[in-house]
Amino acid sequence: MMLGMPVAYPFEMTTSGGSEAAVFVDRRYCEELDRMQEALAVGMRPDVFDELFAVAEETSAAGWDGEGAQPVLDEAVRHAKKILKALPWGTKAPTIGGIPDGSLTLEWYSSPTRVLSICVGTEEELHFAALIGSTTIHGKDYFVGEGKRAILGLIDRVERG
Amino acid sequence: MVAILSEELLARFVLYARWIRADKTVRSDAFFPPPDGELSVTRHVGLTDLEIWQAGQAVSVERTLPLLGRADFSARVPRDLNLDVAAKEPPRNHAVVRGWPVEKSEKMILAQKIAAKASFVPPPILSHHE
Numbered sequence: 001m002m003l004g005m006p007v008a009y010p011f012e013m014t015t016s017g018g019s020e021a022a023v024f025v026d027r028r029y030c031e032e033l034d035r036m037q038e039a040l041a042v043g044m045r046p047d048v049f050d051e052l053f054a055v056a057e058e059t060s061a062a063g064w065d066g067e068g069a070q071p072v073l074d075e076a077v078r079h080a081k082k083i084l085k086a087l088p089w090g091t092k093a094p095t096i097g098g099i100p101d102g103s104l105t106l107e108w109y110s111s112p113t114r115v116l117s118i119c120v121g122t123e124e125e126l127h128f129a130a131l132i133g134s135t136t137i138h139g140k141d142y143f144v145g146e147g148k149r150a151i152l153g154l155i156d157r158v159e160r161g
Numbered sequence: 162m163v164a165i166l167s168e169e170l171l172a173r174f175v176l177y178a179r180w181i182r183a184d185k186t187v188r189s190d191a192f193f194p195p196p197d198g199e200l201s202v203t204r205h206v207g208l209t210d211l212e213i214w215q216a217g218q219a220v221s222v223e224r225t226l227p228l229l230g231r232a233d234f235s236a237r238v239p240r241d242l243n244l245d246v247a248a249k250e251p252p253r254n255h256a257v258v259r260g261w262p263v264e265k266s267e268k269m270i271l272a273q274k275i276a277a278k279a280s281f282v283p284p285p286i287l288s289h290h291e
Contacts, residue, residue, distance in 0.1 A: 055179060066176050066224025067195050097179045099193040112186050112277040117269055129269035131277060138266035
């Protein structure tokens with residue numbers, strides 16, 4: 001299977017026929033293949049996408065933090081999923097969270113002073129902040145080209161700690 | 162207005178489970194300011210530990226979310242980051258951390274620095290009398 005390529009579902013290997021049971025089995029099989037592809041995209045922790053959707057659910061209503069937080073919109077979830085899928089093979093999966101402005105956060109964490117947070121909102125542009133010992137690096141960028149390379153570099157620096 | 166000493170401890174009550182990491186440290190998300198720019202905290206001064214938890218419980222009831230713990234840090238931490246810590250009562254001992262920069266990634270880094278200095282305290286185990 002080539003990473004990043006759509007899965008060609010081998011329907012000929014699945015149950016044939018039009019019964020409800022056959023359709024159910026086919027659907028579950030395709031869902032599992034999707035799940036495997038998502039796991040391969042990140043290289044580990046197949047539950048990171050489950051975590052993303054769980055956070056999306058928890059933060060979908062205004063005031064989800066009890067303090068007037070804005071809801072996390074579907075567009076932000078789509079952007080976060082796109083970033084997770086774009087991580088190279090072997091990259092440690094982040095943990096997922098949310099902040100009151102309605103953004104999702106992806107966190108790579110080794111210790112309280114070795115941590116990278118990426119905020120993903122409804123805009124393609126993301127905001128990031130890294131605390132690596134006494135060094136702080138923060139800014140905004142797109143997760144493509146040089147911006148992506150810079151953020152992957154930060155992930156590596158946090159993880160090497 | 163009651164002046165807050167930099168040595169004073171402040172508590173940030175945590176009501177969202179994903180703000181607490183598996184190693185019982187608190188994510189910086191818990192310290193990111195809300196849209197109004199005033200991060201709510203409770204001053205320890207003059208309160209017993211039980212009264213601090215009671216203040217947290219009141220917040221929990223008001224917001225209809227479970228109280229999962231609190232993150233303690235001294236007022237010096239945000240002040241050293243050029244943030245302002247000011248009393249804002251009622252309720253008793255309520256204060257806010259304000260004066261956040263406009264740029265989002267700058268807020269994020271400040272929240273990370275506060276989180277790095279904060280200590281997570283789980284809620285006390287309640288005794289059950291049957």
